[in-house]
Structures are given as structure tokens and as C-alpha cells.
Amino acid sequence: MTERKPRKDATRNREAVFAAADALFTDCACPEEVTMADIAAAAGVGKGTLFRAFGDRTGLIRALYAARLEPLATAVAEGPPPLGPGTPPPVRVPALLDALLCFKLDNRHLALALEQDGADSPYRTEHYAQWHALLRDLLEQLPGRAGAGPADFAAHALLAATRADLIGYLAGEQGVPREELRAGLAEFTASVTGAGAASG
Numbered sequence: 733m734t735e736r737k738p739r740k741d742a743t744r745n746r747e748a749v750f751a752a753a754d755a756l757f758t759d760c761a762c763p764e765e766v767t768m769a770d771i772a773a774a775a776g777v778g779k780g781t782l783f784r785a786f787g788d789r790t791g792l793i794r795a796l797y798a799a800r801l802e803p804l805a806t807a808v809a810e811g812p813p814p815l816g817p818g819t820p821p822p823v824r825v826p827a828l829l830d831a832l833l834c835f836k837l838d839n840r841h842l843a844l845a846l847e848q849d850g851a852d853s854p855y856r857t858e859h860y861a862q863w864h865a866l867l868r869d870l871l872e873q874l875p876g877r878a879g880a881g882p883a884d885f886a887a888h889a890l891l892a893a894t895r896a897d898l899i900g901y902l903a904g905e906q907g908v909p910r911e912e913l914r915a916g917l918a919e920f921t922a923s924v925t926g927a928g929a930a931s932g
Contacts, residue, residue, distance in 0.1 A: 748775040763845035790849045821870040826921045832894045843896035
């Protein structure tokens with residue numbers, strides 16, 4: 733049985749909803765301010781259309797986040813170095829974290845809405861589990877990590893440095909420039925992976 737393609741009007745509606753939600757989350761002072769009614773009005777669709785398509789606000793945020801993350805996820809899964817699977821772990825780990833940080837900076841309020849919305853812990857989301865598993869496996873392959881602690885915990889610690897609430901606080905409230913955040917994360921990553929000790 734062949735899979736049915738979405739109707740053209742449904743595809744257009746989805747794109748309009750994503751564009752409207754993007755704009756609202758980008759311009760908002762706080763992600764909680766953006767409601768399903770706001771998104772429906774900005775997209776020019778009925779609120780019922782949103783609930784039928786996404787279930788609830790959390791479902792919409794997750795779908796939008798996954799759509800925006802897709803280019804990065806594809807680069808990680810099958811792209812060239814430094815993000816792709818052929819990259820040596822000492823190069824790939826900091827590249828992955830830098831790419832994730834930049835994504836969170838570019839989609840700060842959307843990422844924050846995903847972390848804050850719904851009853852589930854952000855640590856139980858599918859994308860977090862995938863990033864954690866990938867980093868854990870890469871950390872286990874790093875040379876010279878003897879005595880550096882469990883890779884499982886180290887992967888959590890590295891991902892914690894890219895949380896949207898931390899990035900929002902540093903970039904927003906503290907006004908830390910983008911390149912300074914990237915440099916700080918690179919230094920922290922080196923300290924966790926042992927790269928700093930190896931190069932020092």
C-alpha cells in the first residue's frame with residue numbers, strides 16, 4: 733500500500749503555520765506568551781486546524797523544532813566532515829557541540845519553548861536522546877580519556893552547556909557575544925574531552 737501524500741493545501745497550511753510560529757517565537761519576550769490562537773491568527777488558519785494537525789501546543793513546537801533541526805540532523809547523519817560520520821572523534825565532538833550551540837542561538841526562543849513546554853522532561857525528548865547517545869559513543873572513542881570519568885555523564889555535561897535557558901541567559905540577559913559563547917564552549921569541551929591537557 734503506497735503512502736498517501738499530504739494535500740497541497742495541507743502542506744501550504746503547515747508551511748504557513750511554521751513561518752508564523754517562527755516569527756512569533758523570534759519576536760516574543762517570553763516563549764510562554766505565544767499561544768495557539770496567536771499562531772493560528774498569524775498563519776491565517778483556524779485554531780481547530782492547528783489542533784487537528786499537531787494535537788496541542790507541545791506537538792506543534794516539537795514539529796517545528798524538528799523541521800528547523802532537520803538540516804543539521806542530516807549533516808550529522810550523512811554529511812561530510814567535520815559533522816559527518818567519517819570525522820575523527822577529537823574533531824567531531826567540538827564541531828557537533830558548536831553546531832548545536834549555533835542552532836540554539838539562531839532558534840533561541842523556539843528551543844526554550846521546547847525545553848519548557850509540556851510535562852515531559854527535556855531530557856526525555858527524542859532529539860536529546862539521539863544527541864546524547866552520539867556524543868557518549870564518540871567520547872568513548874577518544875584517545876587519552878583514561879581517568880576522565882564516565883562518557884555517559886560527560887555527554888550530559890556537554891549538552892547541558894548548550895541548553896536554551898543557559899544560552900538565553902548568557903546571550904540575552906548578560907549580552908555575551910556569539911563568538912565569545914562559541915569560544916567558551918570550545919574551551920569547556922576541550923577540558924571535558926582532555927584535548928586541552930593533550931595540547932598543553
